Amino acid sequence: MKIAVCVDDNMGMLFNSRRQSRDRELIKDFVETANNNNIYIKPFSKVLFDEYRVIIDNNMLNNAQENDFCFLENESILPYIDKVNELIIYRWNRNYPYDFCFEMPENFSLKESTEFKGSSHEKITKEIYIK
Numbered sequence: 001m002k003i004a005v006c007v008d009d010n011m012g013m014l015f016n017s018r019r020q021s022r023d024r025e026l027i028k029d030f031v032e033t034a035n036n037n038n039i040y041i042k043p044f045s046k047v048l049f050d051e052y053r054v055i056i057d058n059n060m061l062n063n064a065q066e067n068d069f070c071f072l073e074n075e076s077i078l079p080y081i082d083k084v085n086e087l088i089i090y091r092w093n094r095n096y097p098y099d100f101c102f103e104m105p106e107n108f109s110l111k112e113s114t115e116f117k118g119s120s121h122e123k124i125t126k127e128i129y130i131k
Contacts (some may be wrong), residue, residue: 012098
């Protein structure tokens, strides 16, 4: 499966059980990257994907298959790392308060890096890592 996460400069994802930030252009980019493959999200992320066809599943990391995409905001991927073949890391390029971090797994290498202008951030960096 392919996992997408959003992080700040310290790999922070959440603060006080809330996402650090959100951006419409980032979500649009992720949906375009999925290219009509299944997109799994948890109910926590539903508000970000209101206008898109997604699968809402609390158990998405168990249920997603090899070519499925998962947008992850509030869970570690490490217990599921054997199923992950690609990571998409969106970087806010800012420091936010955080109390939950993304743990970068070993054995992934950077395939490509691009930047784009978001709706709420002047610059968002998108990095794609593969096993």
